[in-house]
Amino acid sequence: MDIIKESMQLPVDNFLGMLIYAVIYMLTAGVVASLALRFIPNKIPYGVKSVIVFLVILISIFLWWQTIIKPTI
Template sequence: MDLVKEAMTLPVDNFLGMLLYAVIYMLVTGIVFSLALRFIPNKLPYALKSLIVLIAIIISLYIWWITIVSP
């Protein structure tokens, strides 16, 4: 547990900390956008829903990169 706490101190300068923050950001983004997709009408095509999820993932990775790599 000490290794995880040490890896997650900001600024992150190791792979384990970056990976842990990426997983946390992706889980939060996945939960938020899966809840949002429940309220999108089913009349929209599957491709549009997939595009919304892709945009959510890209935004999440961008926020993760800005937060962790260049604080």
């Protein structure tokens, strides 16, 4: 547990910390998008809903890059 706490301190300069933050960002984005899609009418095709979830996850990866990776470069 100490290794995880140390790896998540900002600025992140190790692979484990970057991986943990990426998973957290993607899971959060996926849960938010899935909850939002629950309220979108069923008239929208499943493929369009999947594209919306994909775009939200891409945005979360971009935010992860800007907040976690970019400051350490």
